[in-house]
Amino acid sequence: MVNLQSIPSPPVHTEERAHEADHPTSLLASFGADQPLKLDCGIDLSPFQIAYQTYGELNADRSNAILVCHALTGDQHVANAHPMTGKAGWWETMVGPGRPLDTDKYFIICSNVIGGCMGSTGPASTNPATGKVWGLDFPIITLPDMVRAQTMLIDRLGIDTLFCVVGGSMGGMQALQWTAAYPKRVFSTLAIACSTRHSAQNIAFHELGRQAVMADPEWHHGRYFEQGTHPHRGLGVARMAAHITYLSDAALHRKFGRRMQDRDLPTFSFDADFQVESYLRYQGSSFVERFDANSYLYLTRAMDYFDIAADHDGVLARAFRGIQTRFCVVSFTSDWLFPTAESRALVHALNASSARVSFAEIETDRGHDAFLLDVPEFFDISRAFLESAGKARGLT
Amino acid sequence: MSMQQQVLPLPGMVAPDTGHYRGDHLLVAEMVERGSKVLDVGCGEGDLLQLLETRGIDGRGIELSREGVNRCVAKGLAVVQGDADTDLINYPDDAFDYVILSQTLQATRQPRVVLENLLRIGRRAIVSFPNFGFWKMRIQLLVGGHMPRTENLPATWYDTPNIHFCTIKDFVQLCDEINVKMERAVALDMYGRPLRVNLPWWFWNMFGEQGVFLLSRAEKGK
Numbered sequence: 001m002v003n004l005q006s007i008p009s010p011p012v013h014t015e016e017r018a019h020e021a022d023h024p025t026s027l028l029a030s031f032g033a034d035q036p037l038k039l040d041c042g043i044d045l046s047p048f049q050i051a052y053q054t055y056g057e058l059n060a061d062r063s064n065a066i067l068v069c070h071a072l073t074g075d076q077h078v079a080n081a082h083p084m085t086g087k088a089g090w091w092e093t094m095v096g097p098g099r100p101l102d103t104d105k106y107f108i109i110c111s112n113v114i115g116g117c118m119g120s121t122g123p124a125s126t127n128p129a130t131g132k133v134w135g136l137d138f139p140i141i142t143l144p145d146m147v148r149a150q151t152m153l154i155d156r157l158g159i160d161t162l163f164c165v166v167g168g169s170m171g172g173m174q175a176l177q178w179t180a181a182y183p184k185r186v187f188s189t190l191a192i193a194c195s196t197r198h199s200a201q202n203i204a205f206h207e208l209g210r211q212a213v214m215a216d217p218e219w220h221h222g223r224y225f226e227q228g229t230h231p232h233r234g235l236g237v238a239r240m241a242a243h244i245t246y247l248s249d250a251a252l253h254r255k256f257g258r259r260m261q262d263r264d265l266p267t268f269s270f271d272a273d274f275q276v277e278s279y280l281r282y283q284g285s286s287f288v289e290r291f292d293a294n295s296y297l298y299l300t301r302a303m304d305y306f307d308i309a310a311d312h313d314g315v316l317a318r319a320f321r322g323i324q325t326r327f328c329v330v331s332f333t334s335d336w337l338f339p340t341a342e343s344r345a346l347v348h349a350l351n352a353s354s355a356r357v358s359f360a361e362i363e364t365d366r367g368h369d370a371f372l373l374d375v376p377e378f379f380d381i382s383r384a385f386l387e388s389a390g391k392a393r394g395l396t
Numbered sequence: 397m398s399m400q401q402q403v404l405p406l407p408g409m410v411a412p413d414t415g416h417y418r419g420d421h422l423l424v425a426e427m428v429e430r431g432s433k434v435l436d437v438g439c440g441e442g443d444l445l446q447l448l449e450t451r452g453i454d455g456r457g458i459e460l461s462r463e464g465v466n467r468c469v470a471k472g473l474a475v476v477q478g479d480a481d482t483d484l485i486n487y488p489d490d491a492f493d494y495v496i497l498s499q500t501l502q503a504t505r506q507p508r509v510v511l512e513n514l515l516r517i518g519r520r521a522i523v524s525f526p527n528f529g530f531w532k533m534r535i536q537l538l539v540g541g542h543m544p545r546t547e548n549l550p551a552t553w554y555d556t557p558n559i560h561f562c563t564i565k566d567f568v569q570l571c572d573e574i575n576v577k578m579e580r581a582v583a584l585d586m587y588g589r590p591l592r593v594n595l596p597w598w599f600w601n602m603f604g605e606q607g608v609f610l611l612s613r614a615e616k617g618k
Contacts (some may be wrong), residue, residue, distance in 0.1 A: 172530025328469065329476075347476050348486040354433075356454075358469040359476035361462055380470045 014230055016084060017117065017292060018133070022126050024051035024112070024119025025083035026076055029156050033046065034306040037149050043139040047128060050153045051119025052076050052111035055095060056103035058159070060341075064395055065159045067150065068110040068385075069167030069174035072299055073239075073291055078110045079103070081354060084290045093374050100383040105395065108162065111153055113146040113174075115299050117292035120149070125332055135294055136222035139254040143170075143306040147177045151185070161185050162392055164386060168192035168371035169338065170299070173306050176346070179327075180308050180319040188326040188389040190382060193335050193371045195342035196349075197307035202337060205245055206300035209238030213293050222294050235293045236284030243283045248334040248367035252276060316349035323350075326392065327357040328385040330371075330378060337368040358385060417447050419588025420524050420608055424496060427522055427580065427610045428453055432493035435518065437480050437510075438500030442468035445475070456492075458483060481505045484513040492518040499524045500561075501567075502558040512574060515613050520579070524608040527583070529563030529601040548605070564600055564607040571611065580610040 016378045031037065036051055053076045058065060068078055068091065075082075079089040079096050095101040095108055112120035114263045115138070123138040154162065165175040165186050172194025175371070179189045194325035198206075216234025221226050234320040244252075260266070263273065272278040312318040327350055331343040340361050350357040360381050369376075389396075402520075417425075421444045428434060430452050436445050439457030441464050448455040457475035459465045468475035480497070481504050495518030497510070502509045502525050514521035527533075528548055536544035543553040551558070564583060571578055583591045583604025591604055600607070 173444045326474070344477075346477075348483070351476070351483075351491075352488055354488065354491045356474045357476060358474050360466045360469045361477055362466065363462065376552065377470075378467060381466060384470045384472040391472075 014225060014228060017290070018124065018225065020084060021117050021122065021292070022119075026051040026053055026112070026119050028052075028119065029153050031152060032335050035152065036324060037145065037152070039145050040142040041137055044380075045114070045121065048114065048121035048149070049119070049125075050111050050114070050149055051332045052109060052153060053078060054110075054272065055078060055079055055108040058107040058157075061219045061394075062159050063161070063163060063393060064105065065107045065109060065154075065157070065162050066164045066166060066176070067154065067162050068095065068101070068108060069150075069165065069171035069178075070110060070113065071167070071169040071171045072242075073287065073296070074171065075116065076110045076112045077118070078108070082290070085286075089370060093235070093372075094280055094379070094382070095221050100379045100386065101166065102383075102386075103329070106386075108138075109154075109157070111150055113299065114149045115141040115146065115295060115302060117295035122179055122292070123294035123298055124225075133225050135225070138298065139302060140292070141298060142302050143173055144181065146302065147174055150174070150178070151182060154185070155205040161187055163190040163395070164389065166382075167194070168188040169194055169368065170303055172338075173303065175310060176329055177306075179323070179325050180311075183320075183323050183325055186325050187393055188328070188385070190294075190328045190330070190385060191332060191343075191346070192330045192378075193338050193368055194358065195226075195338050196309060196319075197305050198305075198344050199342070203304045205242060205337075206242050206304055209300060210297050212237040213297060214242070216293075222297075224293065230288065231293045232288040235291065235296060236281075239287040239291075240280045240284045243280060244371040245337045246367055248251055248336065248365055250334060250365035252366050254365065255279075276376060297318060316345065317352040320353040320355055323353055323355050325355065326385075326389050327355055328381070329357060329359045330381060331359075331361045332366070332368070332370040332375075333361060333363045335370065337366040418443065420498065420584060420606060421447055421540045422499060423457060423582060423584070423590065423608050424524065425451060427608075428494050428496075433491075434496060435487070435492045436498065437484070437514070438497060438503070439473075439475055440464050440498075442471050442473045442475060443471050444496065444498060446471065447566065449473075467535050480510050484510065484517060487513075487517045489516055490519060494518050494520050494522055496522045498522075498524050499526065502560050502562065504560065507560050507562075508570060508574065511570065511576070511611075515576060515611060519612065521611045522609065523567075523611060524606055525562065525567065526558075526606050527564045527604045528561040529565060530586075530605045531602050532605075534584070534602075536537045546605075564604055565597070567607060567609070568597075571609070575614045577612050577614040578609055579612055582608045584608065 036044035037355040078091045097104050112118040117123045117124040121244045123134045127134045165178045167175040172191040175191045179186045213234040216231035219231035259275045261275045261278040308319045309316040329343050347359045433454045436457040439459050445455040458478040465477040468502040493515040533544040543613045584606050
């Protein structure tokens with residue numbers, strides 16, 4: 001008989017996740033009925049809250065603030081242990097004392113995006129009107145909505161102009177949206193492994209992930225929390241598929257090849273014979289422990305809708321006309337999710353606007369995820385860009 | 397050949413041993429007015445851009461090689477990876493006060509189109525290139541019977557990136573053809589020192605190892 005295996009069921013952290021969504025282990029900015037978040041879909045979201053972390057000190061001029069925007073499945077815990085998993089912050093290689101985003105020099109802010117599940121209002125939060133979890137009643141949000149919410153947080157912190165907006169992947173998209181929509185509030189922009197629009201291939205991968213979630217009977221049309229369950233299989237499959245897009249053929253081959261997992265011979269079953277299978281299953285199951293399935297649907301959708309040029313008559317250069325912000329655009333050679341060509345199109349548009357832009361493509365076989373990994377050349381470039389911008393900003 | 401009439405003397409000739417900067421870079425930097433906005437096409441590792449920055453000039457760069465770009469960006473310079481042949485088209489008219497093409501013209505596929513683009517993007521262009529009419533080149537071809545190689549151009553014919561060599565005379569002719577005005581012209585000898593301006597053009601073409609030209613658009617109808 002064939003041994004059927006699937007993603008192992010993780011311990012269900014439903015209550016812990018629900019608690020974190022409403023009462024995060026983070027700083028919290030709450031916005032009442034007088035300050036609704038005006039969403040692109042036409043709905044005013046109110047009340048709502050933003051969970052955020054800060055590192056370093058804001059200087060007297062309030063001129064050294066850097067906003068870090070997190071990626072699709074990231075969160076505000078950039079450089080501290082994650083409250084649910086206990087793992088190190090997702091960008092500790094980049095943010096900290098003496099790191100490129102030096103917390104001895106800069107005041108670093110990172111907020112959970114609207115639609116997320118780590119304390120900023122999203123589908124996993126409680127809808128104050130009903131006292132129940134929002135689920136699919138939560139309005140569809142966009143990247144510009146996320147950024148609009150961040151501007152309200154930055155206002156609340158009393159910061160007029162950010163020294164830099166930094167982000168990779170969906171975080172890079174937010175950085176570009178910030179700069180296109182609020183150019184006077186952004187002194188410099190570091191946009192990494194991203195694009196000004198989501199490509200057809202990327203939308204296709206997102207659709208695959210969403211369909212996997214929705215095909216899981218435990219999803220219950222988005223009301224799984226009322227059943228005390230979570231569509232961990234569907235979300236796990238979505239994560240596995242997405243994770244492949246974050247790596248590269250070369251990286252997978254180097255890391256795993258065709259090596260077997262704790263065995264020398266195939267088991268003639270669907271067990272995880274290969275190391276790469278075991279690795280993917282682990283990625284799937286560890287992800288579902290910390291992430292909400294509906295939130296995944298909303299955030300992937302927000303990325304799909306993103307297209308800066310579309311808001312400017314289809315001409316990207318118009319989005320950045322007359323811009324004074326200093327740009328640094330970074331791509332990675334083996335990134336096939338946001339290939340260098342996407343960054344180059346952005347750079348051409350910035351050139352057409354005579355913007356001050358640096359653009360480096362970094363050679364690595366580690367794929368899209370390279371921006372989260374230890375890539376010294378990337379750190380050197382980020383550090384130098386911020387130092388040069390810091391001089392222009394009068395930071396010493 | 398009307399080069400002598402077009403050539404204006406360069407004020408403040410540069411000593412060849414000034415600091416650690418290359419002679420042609422110092423010469424180029426002397427040609428750029430302070431406070432102007434400059435695009436350096438083929439900026440290599442950013443030495444010229446750094447020199448310009450010390451003089452309060454807002455410099456940007458394009459460089460073909462990834463290593464060169466990344467070194468520039470790691471120095472905090474505003475440099476993008478790009479190709480003079482294909483990427484200049486993305487820049488709008490009059491975006492810069494000066495566009496510099498330093499030792500790169502001979503490596504482009506379409507030098508004439510590149511030159512035209514330089515003077516579309518910039519109000520002025522500064523172009524420097526190795527002079528293939530230099531006596532050492534001529535001797536190697538005439539006596540040695542092989543493609544010339546020099547200290548500054550050490551590559552063999554089969555692996556050189558330089559596919560469009562020209563002489564100072566050739567370049568002056570091209571400028572005449574595409575209606576480009578030469579505001580200044582300087583030939584540098586093999587030590588990077590400017591040759592005296594009152595020497596005849598054939599002497600420059602023979603003893604100049606490289607030519608440095610400050611160009612602008614000729615008025616229409618001329």
